[in-house]
Amino acid sequence: MKGTVVKGIGGFYxxxxxxxxxxxxxRGNLKRNRDLIYVGDIVDFDIDKSDMxxxxxxxxxxERKNHLNRPPVSNLDTLVVVFSLRQPDVNYPVxxxxxxxxxxxxIEPVICITKTDLADEEELEIAxxxxxxxxxxxxxxxxxxxxxxxxxxxxxxxxxxLAGPSGVGKSTITNHILKSAASDELNAYxxxxxxxxxxxxxxxxxxxxxxxxxxxxxxxxxxMLYDTPGFTSLDMPEYDIYKVRDLFxxxxxxxxxxxxxxxxxxxxxxxxxxxxxxxxKLARSRYESxxxxxEEVKKWQK
Ligand SMILES: Nc1nc2c(ncn2[C@@H]2O[C@H](COP(=O)(O)OP(=O)(O)OP(=O)(O)O)[C@@H](O)[C@H]2O)c(=O)[nH]1
Ligand SMILES: [Mg+2]
Ligand SMILES: [Zn+2]
Numbered sequence: 001m002k003g004t005v006v007k008g009i010g011g012f013y014x015x016x017x018x019x020x021x022x023x024x025x026x027r028g029n030l031k032r033n034r035d036l037i038y039v040g041d042i043v044d045f046d047i048d049k050s051d052m053x054x055x056x057x058x059x060x061x062x063e064r065k066n067h068l069n070r071p072p073v074s075n076l077d078t079l080v081v082v083f084s085l086r087q088p089d090v091n092y093p094v095x096x097x098x099x100x101x102x103x104x105x106x107i108e109p110v111i112c113i114t115k116t117d118l119a120d121e122e123e124l125e126i127a128x129x130x131x132x133x134x135x136x137x138x139x140x141x142x143x144x145x146x147x148x149x150x151x152x153x154x155x156x157x158x159x160x161x162l163a164g165p166s167g168v169g170k171s172t173i174t175n176h177i178l179k180s181a182a183s184d185e186l187n188a189y190x191x192x193x194x195x196x197x198x199x200x201x202x203x204x205x206x207x208x209x210x211x212x213x214x215x216x217x218x219x220x221x222x223x224m225l226y227d228t229p230g231f232t233s234l235d236m237p238e239y240d241i242y243k244v245r246d247l248f249x250x251x252x253x254x255x256x257x258x259x260x261x262x263x264x265x266x267x268x269x270x271x272x273x274x275x276x277x278x279x280x281k282l283a284r285s286r287y288e289s290x291x292x293x294x295e296e297v298k299k300w301q302k
Contacts, residue, residue, distance in 0.1 A: 002062070004075075004224065005041045006216035013037055015045050015056055016218055020189050022047065024056030038067050039214040040074035040159065040226065066105045070098075071163050071228035073214055078108045078155060082164035082173065084115035085123050091165065092130075096289035097234040098163060099135070100247040104237070110154055111137040112162070114169040116146070130283035134249050142169040148176035157222045161214075166230025171195040171211050174227040181219040193217050195227050236296035244293050250282060251290075266294065 003015040003022075014021050024045065026037055037043070037058065044060040067074035079102040083095050102109045111131040116124060116139050124139065131137045136154055140147035151173065162170040174195040182191060195217070196210055211229045218224050236244075245251060245264060255263060257272030265273035265287075276282045 001045055001047070003043060003045055004216065004218075005037055005039050005043055005058075006218070007213055008037060008039055009213055012054060013043075013058060015043060015058065016189075016216070018218075019187055022054070022056045024048065024054035024058060026058045030058060030061070036072075037061060038064070038072055038074035039216060040064075040067070040076065040161075040224075042075065066107060068101060068105060068107070068161075070101070070231065070234055071161065071214055071226075073161050073226055073228065075159055076102075076105075076107045076161055076226070077158040078110055078160040080110045080112050080151070080155070080160055080162045082112045082114055082162050082168050082170050084165075084168045085113070085119035085127060087115060087118055088165055088167050090127065091232075092285040093289045093292045094165065094232070094234055096286060097236060097293060100244070100293065101234070101237070103247055104239070104243075109135045110151075110160075111135050112140055112147075112151060112164075112173070113137070114140045114142055114173070116141045117143055126283075126285075130285050140169070140173060142172035142176070145176045145180075148173055149180050152177050152180050155223065155225070159224045159226070161226035161228055163228050164230060165232060168230065169197075170230065171197040171227050174217060174225060177225060178217055178219070181223070183220075185220050190218055190220065236293055236300075238300045239297050241294055241297050241301070244290070244297055247293075248286065248290055250286065254282070264294065266291065 001017055003017040005013050006016045007014040012023055014023050042062040043058045045056045045058045047055060048057045064074045081095055081098050083090050099109045113127050128137060138147050138151050211227055214226055214228045216224050216226045251273055254272050254276050259270035260268055263271055265271050277287055
């Protein structure tokens with residue numbers, strides 16, 4: 001039988017076959033292979049009543065379309081990069097690295113700015129304008145649910161993960177979407193599922209890392225929503241520095257105006273990117289993320 005791994009905890013995997021979830025383990029040689037099973041993997045499995053370690057045995061991982069290490073998931077069409085401006089404060093380099101990681105794997109990014117109730121209009125506008133011309137962008141209020149239906153329409157029919165810092169409201173959004181998607185078309189399992197959300201701790205303003213494991217919530221035939229644990233930092237993979245430049249689509253047209261065709265927009269003279277920055281035509285946060293990312297990949301080249 002075929003199913004999707006929707007959760008994995010301590011060597012146990014939960015496999016969804018389109019109707020219900022069975023728990024089980026990977027066959028011995030799959031485990032030895034060290035090539036872990038990712039949540040999102042489509043697997044061949046058999047029901048095994050005699051097995052004391054659960055109800056099923058996974059025999060094989062069907063070839064993955066893609067996978068990410070942070071968060072550890074596979075077979076994504078879209079990565080929704082979720083962040084708030086306050087509680088927790090936005091950390092643009094982390095956000096931009098997450099976006100870059102998706103683009104590298106040909107996973108389409110969607111930008112989701114949360115907690116609109118906690119930020120003022122001006123800072124929301126700055127955040128929105130940094131992204132809306134390059135990626136689909138949506139603003140969400142997790143308290144009222146505003147924006148979550150728009151997000152649901154953007155992700156229907158896809159395999160989509162919500163990723164971003166801890167406490168920004170990923171699980172809260174998951175629950176809004178599960179509620180909006182609820183209809184007679186969903187089966188009993190799909191109707192019953194819900195994500196756990198956590199209180200913000202007062203001292204740090206950060207979430208209490210409430211989501212500890214990736215979990216996939218199937219929403220009818222073709223839609224799968226992955227809720228993932230938050231994180232605070234991300235390392236740059238071993239990219240070529242020019243590859244990093246290519247991960248900023250907003251540079252593409254402008255940089256044809258740079259004096260040097262291989263301009264990296266750092267110290268070169270007559271740089272169209274730096275001019276655009278001075279004129280306010282490029283988001284400063286994006287350029288700063290770019291500088292941080294190029295510094296980090298330079299470490300790899302040494
Ligand atoms: N003020 C405000 N609070 C929100 C909003 N969305 C979520 N929260 C609260 O923020 C806290 C964290 O929300 P979660 O949904 O658990 O955050 P998360 O991104 O899943 O966090 P991790 O699982 O740790 O990665 C909860 O107390 C939510 O009620 C919002 O739009 N505005
Ligand atoms: Mg969560
Ligand atoms: Zn330049």
